[in-house]
Amino acid sequence: MGEAVREMDWSSWRREKEKKENATMWDMFHLGISRDGLYASDDPNVNKLLHHVTRMPIAHITQKEGGTQLKLIIEFADGGHALFKPMRFPREQETLKNHFYFTDFERHNAEIAAFHLDRLLGFRRAVPITGRNVNITRELYALAQGDLLKTFFISPDNNLCFHGKCSYYCDTAHAICGNPDMLEGSFAIFLPGKEAAPRKVWRHPWRRSYHKRRKAQWEVDDDYCELVKEVHPYNEGRRLLDIMDMAVFDFLMGNMDRHHYETFKMFGNNSAPLHLDHGRGFGKAHHDEVSILAPIYQCCLMRHSTLHTLLRLHTGPERLGAAMRRTMSADPLNPILTEAHHEALDRRLTTILQVVRECLIKAHDPHNVIINDLH
Ligand SMILES: Nc1ncnc2c1ncn2[C@@H]1O[C@H](COP(=O)(O)OP(=O)(O)OP(=O)(O)O)[C@@H](O)[C@H]1O
Numbered sequence: 001m002g003e004a005v006r007e008m009d010w011s012s013w014r015r016e017k018e019k020k021e022n023a024t025m026w027d028m029f030h031l032g033i034s035r036d037g038l039y040a041s042d043d044p045n046v047n048k049l050l051h052h053v054t055r056m057p058i059a060h061i062t063q064k065e066g067g068t069q070l071k072l073i074i075e076f077a078d079g080g081h082a083l084f085k086p087m088r089f090p091r092e093q094e095t096l097k098n099h100f101y102f103t104d105f106e107r108h109n110a111e112i113a114a115f116h117l118d119r120l121l122g123f124r125r126a127v128p129i130t131g132r133n134v135n136i137t138r139e140l141y142a143l144a145q146g147d148l149l150k151t152f153f154i155s156p157d158n159n160l161c162f163h164g165k166c167s168y169y170c171d172t173a174h175a176i177c178g179n180p181d182m183l184e185g186s187f188a189i190f191l192p193g194k195e196a197a198p199r200k201v202w203r204h205p206w207r208r209s210y211h212k213r214r215k216a217q218w219e220v221d222d223d224y225c226e227l228v229k230e231v232h233p234y235n236e237g238r239r240l241l242d243i244m245d246m247a248v249f250d251f252l253m254g255n256m257d258r259h260h261y262e263t264f265k266m267f268g269n270n271s272a273p274l275h276l277d278h279g280r281g282f283g284k285a286h287h288d289e290v291s292i293l294a295p296i297y298q299c300c301l302m303r304h305s306t307l308h309t310l311l312r313l314h315t316g317p318e319r320l321g322a323a324m325r326r327t328m329s330a331d332p333l334n335p336i337l338t339e340a341h342h343e344a345l346d347r348r349l350t351t352i353l354q355v356v357r358e359c360l361i362k363a364h365d366p367h368n369v370i371i372n373d374l375h
């Protein structure tokens with residue numbers, strides 16, 4: 001019953017958009033969202049929309065409520081919206097050695113790179129994101145209001161800075177500063193509003209403990225996957241395989257911060273999870289965090305289509321690191337990643353294939369490991 005009502009909200013909202021005389025690029029993006037992904041593999045609108053976002057004048061800015069680190073909701077002159085994450089540190093700065101994944105600063109370039117990685121892996125579950133240079137004086141300070149406006153100041157080095165209000169790192173010591181007032185940031189296309197397209201938030205079964213002295217159950221129980229396989233929604237349908245895809249994606253970028261994930265309620269339980277929030281990926285180019293692959297080595301599962309893509313990106317002709325370099329070269333903030341991260345992507349891909357190989361050696365039947373979804 002509940003599902004049916006939500007389907008109706010979504011369809012009346014869709015009809016409303018489709019009726020509009022001139023559907024905007026933003027409308028087209030929203031209308032293209034499906035059960036399987038946020039856009040189609042051959043959708044030319046995605047690159048067009050991202051290019052548009054790099055040039056469109058900004059009309060309004062507000063702080064995004066909640067969240068641990070500062071984010072701005074940007075409204076453009078044509079009525080479209082994006083989620084802005086500012087650059088805090090130069091790309092060369094790695095995750096601080098004594099920081100946990102949950103105290104790591106977010107990186108705008110990781111958000112951009114993660115979108116490209118998700119698309120190259122064929123998932124299309126991450127929101128399209130582009131980099132853009134903003135002029136803090138003209139494009140942020142001139143539009144800021146209320147509490148946000150009060151946080152702008154000139155630093156001792158004569159740069160324009162602000163820190164906003166949030167529960168972590170929103171103070172003078174952790175301000176976001178321009179050079180002298182130019183600032184890099186990531187702009188993520190906004191998803192349809194929660195009213196028209198409500199989302200469900202799920203705890204990730206392999207989430208980390210977020211406590212500096214405690215371990216999660218999957219870290220101490222090698223049979224953890226057997227438990228997960230018993231419970232909804234992992235006991236049927238696509239979801240457990242989606243978790244394997246997420247592990248591939250997160251391991252390649254070194255993202256340990258996948259505590260929750262979201263799905264659109266209107267598509268029901270058998271829909272693709274969204275890949276959101278990758279600001280803590282690409283933090284350490286010289287360390288491979290193999291525990292991110294725990295879902296894969298504990299369950300020994302992978303979609304055939306995913307394995308197929310991984311093998312292609314491993315053997316070439318264009319390998320993963322090179323493909324990332326190529327697709328990100330059009331971004332205004334190119335280069336997005338340092339060379340060491342491109343090397344890490346190819347090295348980690350080899351590790352994933354090795355883990356799958358070990359699963360196949362152990363398995364009684366390879367069809368229990370590689371799940372055929374290529375019909
Ligand atoms: N492109 C988007 N459009 C609309 N909403 C978004 C978009 N990206 C993220 N969100 C929403 O904003 C919330 C916060 O985003 P994000 O997780 O990136 O920030 P965060 O500061 O890391 O948050 P948290 O600390 O709660 O994890 C997400 O839970 C998601 O629901």
Ligand SMILES: [Mn+2]
Pocket residue numbers: 257277
């Ligand atoms: Mn987060």
